[in-house]
Amino acid sequence: MADEPTRRTYLKRTGALVAAGLVAGCSGDSGGTATEGAGASDSASAEPTDTVTGETDGTDDGTESSASAYTVSMSPVGDVEFDGVPENVFTVFPQYADMAVALGHGDALNSVYVPEMSGTTMNHYYERLDGVSFEWEGLYDPLNGGLNKEKLFELGSDVHLTDPAWASTQDNWDGSDVEEIRSQVAPWFGNFYSGTHTDAPDGYGNYQYYTLWELFGKVAGVFQETERYEALSAVHDDLLSTIRSNLPPKEERPTAVRATYSAENETFWTYHLNRPGYWLADTRPLAANDAFGSEQWNGLWGTVDFETLAEADPDVILHLWGMTPNYKMSEVRAALEDHPIGGQLTAVQNGNVYPAGMRYQGPIMNLFQLEMGAKQLYPEQFGEWPEYEDGEPYPEIPEGERLFDRTAVADAVNGDLQS
Structure with a gap:
């Protein structure tokens, strides 16, 4: 398919996705539209230029600059050429919104998933960083009623920080819709399936997985903010070093479960702690003993009742979404304490039921x-x-x-970098 002019002509995409990556009727686990109790959710382009090893990342963001144009490479979109830094940015999940804020471009965003929840949660962290905040009010919720192609035309974004492979799995979408938005509005630039290392949909072979901080480096290339990225990455490296050097031996670490309680059904949505994927970028480095580590679930999470949780009886319960406005931890703890089985759980009796954040975390949230x-x-x-x-x-x-170091993070976000 030949390229058509983009709606905003200062951005253009090269290395177009070939037909093999855009077959109609792409299928696969969308993985991100379910609420999970939160009240919320390689193409055959150029071969990847880097590989993923380990949790920490290098500073190579795959960017090549010449005069004003530059190219950023990432699976599954291949090489994407930009004629200027995007000023109008579409995103779905808040990890990309957090990246934009971290790079000093939060005001470029025109959308984010459940703005009040995502924005409020992000600002709960930013409150501890001088001069950092996210103005989320008035942003479009891209999944309210489903991913809407007509709305993407209306927004006229300069880039869509969204995985086209994921987009192709949404209701009423297929590969031709993805290509239409790419060619007539703006390029896609996102990687969803690195979140859990699940398979990408048919038509996206050679799909490459990245860590959260590698993805952040790629997005930094889009915004031409390598210095900010490198400064924040250094903070992250120091934090990981601090954690790893102080972890007790495995046999002395607590058993834990990451779960979200559904009072209506008296069940728990449960998630692994130590599996691959950037959705676990905040638990995997902590290397606690996963109370459900051997469980295999049909999907990205499991559902257990009180009896099953009591059999595992974890030392610590990390309540996912507990730092968001969608849950009140005081009510969660009270419900567990008052339940005839829940009240007998070791974590409940010892006061070790804690709020956790969001899996859809960007770099600042991750810290x-x-x-x-x-x-x-x-x-x-x-x-x-x-x-x-x-x-x-x-x-x-x-x-x-x-x-x-909060000051180092705030300085990086605010552009107060040492030359």
């Missing part, structure tokens, strides 16, 4: 969620997690007890 989890799981090594008040920002932690 805070790593610190939060370290304190909740290993208070003797990293200091105790302070009491969290429902609806309040991330707790203020005394400077000497922080696991990463």
Whole structure:
């Protein structure tokens, strides 16, 4: 298919997705539109130019610059050429919104999944960073009623920070719709299936998986903000080093479960801790003993009842979405304490039911969620997690007890970089 002019002509995409990656009727687990109890959810282009090894990442963002035009490469979109930094940016999940904020381009966003939930949660973390905030009010919710192709035309974005492979699986979408948006509006630039290392839909062979921070480096290339990325990546590397050097031996680590409680059904949505994928970028480095680590679920999460949870009886319960406005931890704890089985759980009796953040985490969220989890799981090594008040920002932690440098993060986001 020949390229057609984009709606905003200063951006263009090269290395077009070939027909093999755009077959109609692409199928696959959309993986991101389910609420999970939160009240919320390689193409045959050029061969990948890098490989993924380990949790930390290099600073090569795959960017090549010449005069004003530059190209950024990523699976599954291949090489994407830009004539200028995007000023009008579409995204779905908040990991990309957090990346944009971290790179100093939060005001370019025109959308984010459930803006009040995502934006409020992000600002709960940003409250502890001087000069950093996210103006989410008025942003479009891209999944309210399903991914809407006509709305993408209306928004006229300069780039869609969304995986075209994922988009092709949405209701009333197929490969031809993905190509229409790419050719007539703006390029796609996202990678969804790295979140859990699940298979991409048919037609997207050679799909490459990235860590969260590798994806962040790619997005930094889109915004031409390599210095900000490198400064934040250095903070992340230091945090991981601190965590790894202080973890107790495996046999001394607590058993834990990452779960979301559904009071209506008296069940728990459960998630793994240590599997591959950037959705676990805040739990995998902490290496707690996963109470359901051997379980295989049909999908991205499992559902267990009180009896099953009692059999596992974890030392710690990390309540996913607990830092979002969708849940009140005081009510969750009360419901567990009052339940005839829940009240007997070791984590409940010992007061080890804690709020966790969001799986859809970007780099700033990841830093805070790593610190939060370290304190909740290993208070003797990293200091105790302070009491969290429902609806309040991330707790203020005394400077000497922080696991990463807030000033360094704020300076990077605000562009106060040492030359």
